[in-house]
Amino acid sequence: MLQPAKQLTLSFHAELYTLVPENHMLRKIHAAVDFGFIHKLVEQSYCTYYGRPANEPELLFRLLFLQTLYTLSDERVVQEAQVNLAYKWFIEINPEDSVPDASQLSRFRNHRLGASQVGDVLKHVVSQCIERGLVKSTQAGNPKQRPLDVLRDAAKRLFRVVTKRHPKLEKKLPKLPHVKSEQTDAEPIMLAYLALLGETVEELLPDHEGAVSEKLGIAKQIVEDERLLSHKGILSAIDPDARFGWKSNSKSFFGYKEHIAMTEEEIITALVVTPGSTDDGKQLPVLLEQATANGVSVNEIMADKAYSSKGNLAKMKTENISPMVPLHPIVHEGGERQATRLRSGSSADRSLNIKMQR
DSSP: OOOOOOOOOOOGGGGGGGGSOTTOHHHHHHHHOOTTHHHHHHGGGSOSSSSSOOOOHHHHHHHHHHHHHHTOOHHHHHHHHHHOHHHHHHTTOOTTSOOOOHHHHHHIIIIIIOGGGHHHHHHHHHHHHHHTTOOSSBOOOOOOOOHHHHHHHHHHHHHHHHHHHOGGGGGGSOOOOOOOTTOTTHHHHHHHHHHHHHHHHHHHOTTOOHHHHHHHHHHHHHHHOGGGGSHHHHHHHHOTTOEEEESSSSOEEEEEEEEEEEBTTOOEEEEEEEETTSOGGGGHHHHHHHHHHTTOOOSEEEOOGGGOOHHHHHHHHHTTOEEEEEOOTTTSTTOTTOEEEOOOSOTTOOEEEEEEEO
16 A cells, blocks of 8 residues: 655654765765656555555665666665665665665566656656756667576576575575586586576475576576577577677677667666667667657757668758768768768757667
């Protein structure tokens, strides 16, 4: 049951928060962005009248923010927040208060917030940045995992989730073998270990459920997949939606692309995630539409040559957007060193910087 947002009751120990420097990054973020919109955003996912009182959505979202900012796991961000004064100040609890359990953080992310709400979160944050003058000018716009790494990661995740929920079973599980990537038999050894680990877990936990079932299912899918004879098979077994893409003419990667539009101040205004095989340039209209919907008025687009298709340039011309995009030699005559730049307007014009990350 979701209750009205509560106000922090100051305690005697709140004086400790004076130790958090005024120029600390979290203080600056807190001053720039009001996360109060989260409560309204997720309230439909809670029962209005029944159930136990739920933790504050804003508190949980702030923990997720810390997790992303500092690249921490669910368990680690909870552990750090319990002892880090700056973290506790940022999530707005008293120094002596306890931090929610990591399982609550996972449930909030998956069942309350969900991937479908990311766009709404982005829209709220961008609009606040614009209102407060943080966006003054705007610019438009997964590393490859080797099979051995995928096998090792799947084994580690399964081992970790079992030992976390059933600590007494740790000594009964087979130990992770020490293999080096240069070994010719490294992948078969790790594959055999993953199979043995999965069989052992099934024997010890015949009634497994939840996260254990999820990680065990991934392990079994990898081991049983006939495509394991190819490198792509191992990778696609663990993530069927991922695809191969190319970083250059000679280097490929397997996974996804993040197509990002951000302002000159590096405030992200639009985001599209696609399989690795997707054409980068075709995402420009989607990014532009998202950025505009989020309140950004675009006068200029900066992007690499992948976005220099004739259709993209025509769209920018139609919408009076100045392109700063190197021309792709295959699409345009004159070679890639040429760039199209039709700069107009004042220095207050906003531009959108489009980038692609793997």
